[in-house]
Amino acid sequence: xxxxxxxQWMGTPMDERDIDRLLTDSGWGVLSxxxxxxxxxxxxxxxxxxxxxxxxxxxxxxxSTKFEFVDDGQQARLLVTDIGGRFDWQSxxxxxxxxxxxxDSSDWDHAVETxxxxxxxxxxxxxxxxxxxxxxWRLAVEEVRGLEVREDEx
Numbered sequence: 001x002x003x004x005x006x007x008q009w010m011g012t013p014m015d016e017r018d019i020d021r022l023l024t025d026s027g028w029g030v031l032s033x034x035x036x037x038x039x040x041x042x043x044x045x046x047x048x049x050x051x052x053x054x055x056x057x058x059x060x061x062x063x064s065t066k067f068e069f070v071d072d073g074q075q076a077r078l079l080v081t082d083i084g085g086r087f088d089w090q091s092x093x094x095x096x097x098x099x100x101x102x103x104d105s106s107d108w109d110h111a112v113e114t115x116x117x118x119x120x121x122x123x124x125x126x127x128x129x130x131x132x133x134x135x136x137w138r139l140a141v142e143e144v145r146g147l148e149v150r151e152d153e154x
Contacts, residue, residue: 011147023048029080047114053139054111088151
């Protein structure tokens with residue numbers, strides 16, 4: 001049986017414009033990492049500038065596990081969803097290489113601006129008491145796949 005028959009359940013490919021819109025408008029997703037064979041996923045706020053994705057990881061305690069799983073040059077996957085119902089959803093998977101940005105670089109300033117524009121992030125985090133460390137990561141987009149089911153198409 002053709003896969004189009006199951007499009008209402010499995011989704012159909014999203015066009016590039018809709019992918020860009022969701023990545024720009026969403027501001028949050030789930031970042032998946034792995035250390036060896038141990039997987040780790042965390043909800044994150046992210047910014048998207050039309051090419052790259054920026055994620056700010058905040059250490060608010062010495063026991064913050066997420067920093068044990070992310071390394072410079074590591075492959076990562078970001079899952080972004082917008083779910084309105086069983087027959088009204090979008091899902092995007094973005095795979096790329098994570099690179100830490102130096103705080104004193106122009107890349108840092110661009111990333112923080114992007115995060116401030118379309119993420120659930122505030123530049124106030126940089127100055128907040130109780131935050132031990134902020135590391136901003138660029139996810140250089142290597143692969144993007146988006147599927148959707150639109151309620152008005154069923």
